[in-house]
Amino acid sequence: MPEHGRDKVGPVRDEEMAKELDGELRAARSTRAEEEHELQPSGEDQPEADRVPEPAPEDRELRSELARHLERGIYPADRDAVVATLRRHHAPDRLVELARRLPAGRYENVQALVDALVSGGGDRRADG
Incomplete structure (x- = not known):
């Protein structure tokens, strides 16, 4: 179970958490032996809770690569701010091209x- 507090979640911790939850996500049911750790069902007047699917490996890789070159202080950011920050941090040309194609x-x-890039905002096959 993910711990909260002072620990920062980064790409390495994302990978660890994905591995921890891999069996449960693949099984599409809980794999926990102790009932108190089970997810509780939605109430009658609440919408059905969906599990968030694990992002594709290439999506995780893209997120990690972008995060290495973008600083937290730019958010909320528009396309121009993202492109400018990527250039300032000497990001690979491929990332800058992807950012230029953001809606x-x-x-x-x-x-x-x-x-936004995955949903069609950018052509991810751009080679710098």
Whole structure:
């Protein structure tokens, strides 16, 4: 179970957490032996809770790579701010090209950038 507090979650911890949950996500059911650790079902007046699917490996890799070159202080950021920050941090040309193809709008975090790129905002096959 993920711990909260002073620990920062980064790409390495993301990988660890994904490995911890891998069996449960693949089984599409709980694999915990102790009942108190089970997810509770939604109440009658609440929407059904969905498990968030694990991002594809290439999406995790893209998120990690973008995060290495972007600073937290730029968010919320628009396309121009993302491109400028990537250039300032000497990001690979491939990332700068991807960022140039982002749809106009404001992005709250790296995951929002990746979601926009994956959903068709950018051609991820760009080679720098």
